[in-house]
Amino acid sequence: MSIRHGIIALLAEQDMHGYQLKVEFERRTGGTWPVNIGQIYTTVQRLVRDGLVLPAPGERSDDRADVERFTLTDAGRAQATVWWSTPVERGAPARDELAIKLALAVTAPGVDVRDVVQAQRTESMRALHDFTRLKAAQPQTDDLGADLAWSLVLDHLVFDAEAEVRWLDHVEARVARASLHPRPSPRPTDDPAAGGAGGGRARRRSGAPPPGGRRR
Amino acid sequence: MSIRHGIIALLAEQDMHGYQLKVEFERRTGGTWPVNIGQIYTTVQRLVRDGLVLPAPGERSDDRADVERFTLTDAGRAQATVWWSTPVERGAPARDELAIKLALAVTAPGVDVRDVVQAQRTESMRALHDFTRLKAAQPQTDDLGADLAWSLVLDHLVFDAEAEVRWLDHVEARVARASLHPRPSPRPTDDPAAGGAGGGRARRRSGAPPPGGRRR
DNA sequence: GCCGCGTACTTACCGGGTAAAGGTTGGGAG
DNA sequence: CTCCCAACCTTTACCCGGTAAGTACGCGGC
Incomplete structure (x- = not known):
């Protein structure tokens, strides 16, 4: 869903054609996640199918007219604002x-x-x-x-x-x-040992700062 | 790839049939990530196709014989040990x-x-x-x-x-x-406070961006 | 007798993602 | 001047992960 929403967000700012979407997306994310151009077009197709995007009707004179640009429909524009105002769900985390x-x-x-x-x-x-x-x-x-x-x-x-x-x-x-x-059998309400035990195990620590962890 | 590897790892311990793979996988991960049973079978099919898994030849007498179990081939077993000894790649992070x-x-x-x-x-x-x-x-x-x-x-x-x-x-x-x-922008909060550690960011405006920009 | 439930498997379908193959255009290098 | 390359722009075929939905069987209740 990441690319799909990205495309909507970009089109909300300005009409673009496929290649431009790719380039813009990569520029705006620092080139961290290169996008396969094929995916752009198939995703846009689905957006068109779903009524969120339309091939741009009016061609601009200030630019090449032969390339086909895409525009958001009203529904698409609505989706964009919804996306901005709705947090990404963190309820059912993706498999890591x-x-x-x-x-x-x-x-x-x-x-x-x-x-x-x-x-x-x-x-x-x-x-x-x-x-x-x-x-x-x-x-x-x-x-x-x-x-x-x-x-x-x-x-x-x-x-x-x-x-x-x-x-x-x-x-x-x-x-x-x-x-x-290791407890082999049930029953034991349990070893007093909690603390002691430090025994052995000289581990070198890694130096990571306070709380942190993010993955998905 | 998560499920695929998980299946291989499970089969490395013991031959299992599809449903059992699903149940085991979910039990071992605390039910955090329920698996669709369909995916188990299609994934196993691919593993068979790739020569990592075989339908179990010898049926066990101690259990129902009508269900089809799967076994790892030697190649599959090799894959399992490779998986355990190779860290999961963190070089090209997934899109978030x-x-x-x-x-x-x-x-x-x-x-x-x-x-x-x-x-x-x-x-x-x-x-x-x-x-x-x-x-x-x-x-x-x-x-x-x-x-x-x-x-x-x-x-x-x-x-x-x-x-x-x-x-x-x-x-x-x-x-x-x-x-x-920044430059002209609504909301001119002219805080002189910024102070503290080096007002930072003295630099802006460099010449032409270096060729290639950033890339990994 | 049928209901529901756990076991066991199949199939059709979708969306994300990749690879590879076009076609055009403009600007050097020779 | 021409040719080639690089950047631009698009299409298509394909794979894989993931979901939904349906089948079928056996078993314990009520």
Whole structure:
């Protein structure tokens, strides 16, 4: 749904043709998510089918007339304002491969969760560093708005990656704790041990800031 | 790809039939992501086509023989170990509707970013509270492993939601800061206050944008 | 006797996303 | 001057993830 709404939002500002939609979308999101041109056209087709978009009737004289532009219908314009005023739903979160993987890992025999966490942390931190480096190297273009947008998107990725790392640390800790007192049978109201146990496990921490975690 | 890998991982532990895959998958992930049974079968079909899975040849006597079970081939088994040892890629992050929305919002005329952020924060915090409440109410079942998995998944959602809220705050702050010294714009809040840490942003207007712009 | 429910499987369909193949135009390089 | 390349603009075929809906069977109740 992301592209669909993006297209509507862009058309709300100005009539455009397909290629232009692609270029604009990418510019406004800092090139973080390149869009396949094919998808633009098929999505627009569906929008036309649904009565939200129309091929532009009046051609502009100030520009090439041979390319076909698209306009929002009233319904489309309404959708745009609805989109802006309605938050994106966070009730039923999308499946996240990492979460699934670790959920399966802790319940799978013969899989060492710590190895999985370890490998993932390396990857996630690598991504985090990449983003941070990108941020530092961020060029100032002549387009203030796009610079800000791109910067915010990058921040989003950074927050996300940080949170992921933090979660991995958390998982590791909980798994370690759980494996110290595995309870085979029901009944025990439980070991007094809660705290002690620190034993062993010298783990190097990753340095992630406060709360954080975002993935989808 | 999440379901696909999940199926492989489950089959690596034990031969199963379709329905059982569905049930197991949901149990192991705490029922957070219900799976449509249709998808299980179509995905398994593809796995068979790709030579990773085979309809189980030898039927077990200890169980109903009429249902068709599936087994991993050697290639499938190899895939499973590869999956466990390879982190999920975080290099080219998936499109996130919220990030796109805000990136478009800051560059769109006539859209008040603060309203968007405001509405989203309400929604995100609602989700956060829901998750927290769920966590508090988490029932202890007789299945320790599944309890842990479910709990970790919930933690993931919580970390995620927290980070999202934090990011929203961040966006709000940056936007507010940026709108203090733009050019002519309605709402001339002439705050001299900006002060503190380096008034920042002395730079603007660079020459022609460097070729290629930003790219990864 | 039929109702509902859990088990087990099939099918048709849709929307997001990718790849690849066109066709046009303008501006150098030779 | 011509040719080629790059940027512009569009179409099509295809795959995969995901959903809905329908079939069928056996079993315990009321």
